Amino acid sequence: MNFRRGAIITLALLLLPLVSSCVSVLNPTGWAPVAFDGETAYVITSKGKLSAITVTGDSGAARWTFPDKDRDEDDKLDTKAIYGAPVIEGDRIYLATFEAGVFALRKEDGRPIWPTAGSDAASIDGDIAGGVAVAGENVYFATTEGLLYALRKDDGAPATGWEKPLRLGDGIWATPVVHGDAIYVATMSGELHALSAIDGSQRWSRPFKASGAIAELALISDELLFVPSINRHAYVVRMADGSVVADFRADDWLWTTPGVQGSKLFFGDFGGSVYGLDITSSGVEQLWEPASLKGERVRSGAAVVNGVIVVVDRKPVVTFIDANDGSILNTVPIEGAGTVRANLVVKDGAAYFSTTGGKLFRAEPASRRVVEVQLSGVKK
Amino acid sequence: MIGDIFTLLLLNPLVNLLVLLSHVLWGSFGLAIIAFTILVRVATFPLTLRQLHATRAMQALQPRVQEINKKYSDPKRRQEEMMKLYREGGANPLSCLGPILLTFPVFIALYSAIRIALPNSPEALEKLSSHIYGWSYLQHALPLEEHFLGVDLRGNGGDSLIGYFFVAAVAATTFIQSKTTVTTSTDERVRQQQQMMNVMMPFMFAFFAMSFPVGVSLYWVVNSAAQIGFNILTYGFPALGLQPVFKARAPAAAPQAALSDGDERTSPTSARELRTANGSGRSKRQNRRRRP
Numbered sequence: 001m002n003f004r005r006g007a008i009i010t011l012a013l014l015l016l017p018l019v020s021s022c023v024s025v026l027n028p029t030g031w032a033p034v035a036f037d038g039e040t041a042y043v044i045t046s047k048g049k050l051s052a053i054t055v056t057g058d059s060g061a062a063r064w065t066f067p068d069k070d071r072d073e074d075d076k077l078d079t080k081a082i083y084g085a086p087v088i089e090g091d092r093i094y095l096a097t098f099e100a101g102v103f104a105l106r107k108e109d110g111r112p113i114w115p116t117a118g119s120d121a122a123s124i125d126g127d128i129a130g131g132v133a134v135a136g137e138n139v140y141f142a143t144t145e146g147l148l149y150a151l152r153k154d155d156g157a158p159a160t161g162w163e164k165p166l167r168l169g170d171g172i173w174a175t176p177v178v179h180g181d182a183i184y185v186a187t188m189s190g191e192l193h194a195l196s197a198i199d200g201s202q203r204w205s206r207p208f209k210a211s212g213a214i215a216e217l218a219l220i221s222d223e224l225l226f227v228p229s230i231n232r233h234a235y236v237v238r239m240a241d242g243s244v245v246a247d248f249r250a251d252d253w254l255w256t257t258p259g260v261q262g263s264k265l266f267f268g269d270f271g272g273s274v275y276g277l278d279i280t281s282s283g284v285e286q287l288w289e290p291a292s293l294k295g296e297r298v299r300s301g302a303a304v305v306n307g308v309i310v311v312v313d314r315k316p317v318v319t320f321i322d323a324n325d326g327s328i329l330n331t332v333p334i335e336g337a338g339t340v341r342a343n344l345v346v347k348d349g350a351a352y353f354s355t356t357g358g359k360l361f362r363a364e365p366a367s368r369r370v371v372e373v374q375l376s377g378v379k380k
Numbered sequence: 381m382i383g384d385i386f387t388l389l390l391l392n393p394l395v396n397l398l399v400l401l402s403h404v405l406w407g408s409f410g411l412a413i414i415a416f417t418i419l420v421r422v423a424t425f426p427l428t429l430r431q432l433h434a435t436r437a438m439q440a441l442q443p444r445v446q447e448i449n450k451k452y453s454d455p456k457r458r459q460e461e462m463m464k465l466y467r468e469g470g471a472n473p474l475s476c477l478g479p480i481l482l483t484f485p486v487f488i489a490l491y492s493a494i495r496i497a498l499p500n501s502p503e504a505l506e507k508l509s510s511h512i513y514g515w516s517y518l519q520h521a522l523p524l525e526e527h528f529l530g531v532d533l534r535g536n537g538g539d540s541l542i543g544y545f546f547v548a549a550v551a552a553t554t555f556i557q558s559k560t561t562v563t564t565s566t567d568e569r570v571r572q573q574q575q576m577m578n579v580m581m582p583f584m585f586a587f588f589a590m591s592f593p594v595g596v597s598l599y600w601v602v603n604s605a606a607q608i609g610f611n612i613l614t615y616g617f618p619a620l621g622l623q624p625v626f627k628a629r630a631p632a633a634a635p636q637a638a639l640s641d642g643d644e645r646t647s648p649t650s651a652r653e654l655r656t657a658n659g660s661g662r663s664k665r666q667n668r669r670r671r672p
Contacts, residue, residue, distance in 0.1 A: 026499075026501055026503035026504045026506075026507055027500070027501055027503070027504075028500075028501035028502070028503065029501075029503055031502070031503075081501070083502060098501075129501075129502050170523075170525070171523070173502060188523055211516075211520060212519055212520055212522070213522055213523055215502070215505070230505075230509070230519065230522060231516060231519035231520055231522070232516070232519065252509070252514075253509045253519075255506065270506075270509045297506065297509070297510075299506055341503070341506070
């Protein structure tokens with residue numbers, strides 16, 4: 001290698017991070033939806049931090065934030081991000097974090113009940129890109145390494161029969177869904193498993209196989225699951241036996257949850273199209289031509305309130321759509337709040353959503369307007 | 381604007397090609413990087429061969445370059461004579477840069493492509509959707525398997541024990557590559573500088589490899605191995621008794637106007653030949669001086 005060539009390559013290597021920074025790669029930020037418990041909203045107010053907010057009208061006051069930077073015991077706790085909704089049960093909140101494992105928090109003050117000293121993430125293989133599912137005496141969660149864990153709700157120890165995690169595939173990103181005594185787990189290798197919540201045994205003769213990775217999973221009725229695949233297919237699968245009720249092909253990636261109104265489903269894709277489907281005995285029927293959100297990705301799950309679909313794209317723009325004919329009723333752009341990937345949550349006739357900038361908004365279908373809930377006392 | 385053009389014309393095709401190769405090669409992203417590197421080397425083979433010949437031509441003119449340097453003290457006149465020499469000798473000093481200038485954007489694109497195609501977060505996978513073409517064959521391939529030979533191709537070389545193996549491989553192939561490359565200058569001082577560079581470079585690249593994704597190191601190792609192969613095919617490797625397969629074009633006849641005398645330095649003998657025929661790094665004249 002001559003001097004000139006070596007010097008050029010060295011210069012190139014030095015410039016490499018600078019030049020390639022034109023192409024940004026996204027680090028974990030999280031997109032956990034808001035969870036409500038009475039007047040308290042549990043909101044991701046900054047990257048990897050959960051706050052309990054008492055909402056009164058258009059304002060909200062933070063009661064606590066976890067992890068709390070002012071506490072020594074939380075000082076070294078880096079959750080990185082939170083993707084799954086916190087699950088509220090009794091006086092506890094169960095929360096999965098991307099890198100720091102699973103926590104049971106006291107609802108009153110947000111302090112961990114378990115693990116007692118920091119995190120037990122070292123015993124978990126992989127990161128948690130979904131949330132937790134709580135059923136019976138156990139808390140279930142899965143990791144990006146394709147492992148399904150079950151912990152005891154009481155103390156966070158491995159549940160009986162679940163001393164070792166169950167390996168199900170290359171990676172699990174979707175939050176497991178629990179229904180009755182069964183747990184449904186979707187993998188990034190495109191399989192959907194139905195397992196016994198008690199011992200993890202398979203419920204179906206074989207897993208349902210989608211044609212692409214499944215990164216999201218949603219319960220749409222007592223009998224059916226919505227299974228979106230990133231290779232553009234949306235499946236509706238019968239929980240009893242894993243049979244396919246419907247296989248709908250969208251125009252772009254699907255990684256979302258649907259808004260549900262009876263037998264009708266409403267959801268958006270990464271190409272910015274919003275679909276309305278009706279599940280019939282013979283499959284699905286498209287209700288109207290897809291509504292277009294001008295090509296912006298829709299990751300956030302839609303909500304339906306009183307015949308109006310509320311969808312938020314990543315820009316973010318809130319769009320109100322008539323569920324009957326797919327016509328756009330109003331669009332409301334939001335400035336300076338980050339983007340929106342979190343699912344919308346319906347409460348008291350409005351759809352709530354949080355942004356990556358840690359802000360909380362309320363979309364009101366009746367008036368087709370969007371209101372920011374002004375948060376105070378939040379520890380960043 | 382430049383970023384958009386780079387993404388549209390280079391990055392996106394590369395990301396999709398890697399995904400395609402990965403899907404074809406049993407879902408292995410590591411094999412996809414290897415196959416991609418080989419494809420690029422084959423596609424740029426004529427350019428590489430031209431560069432190797434150009435290096436040889438430059439090398440053959442070095443004795444005369446030295447003569448000009450000694451003869452003319454005026455920099456302008458020296459430059460003019462030098463250009464005349466290169467023109468008449470059929471050598472272009474910039475022709476060696478072609479493959480490097482081609483490698484640079486490919487290297488940057490690959491660096492970015494590895495970071496994009498192997499997402500480390502749900503947000504990154506979401507963003508990958510904007511780079512992947514709408515062919516279902518490609519969509520079926522996602523997400524890609526990020527492990528190869530027991531190492532996470534997204535991780536930096538300094539993050540794991542196997543990562544360090546790749547760092548060592550980068551250093552080793554860089555060193556061997558430099559040993560199989562001919563030296564264009566016959567000036568002893570320049571040669572010493574280049575020898576120092578040959579020692580420094582592997583350490584420097586190993587240092588870079590520690591903070592780059594292992595996938596990039598894999599590309600580097602395969603690319604260097606291919607270059608070593610080309611060097612041996614073109615220059616041979618006398619230490620192992622290997623003769624060149626691709627014969628170099630004979631440089632144009634010596635432009636007499638630039639020469640002060642007709643001694644042996646004017647013959648178009650390569651530095652490789654000098655090194656191997658007369659002992660490492662020594663010319664016939666130096667050998668004669670050492671004889672009693």
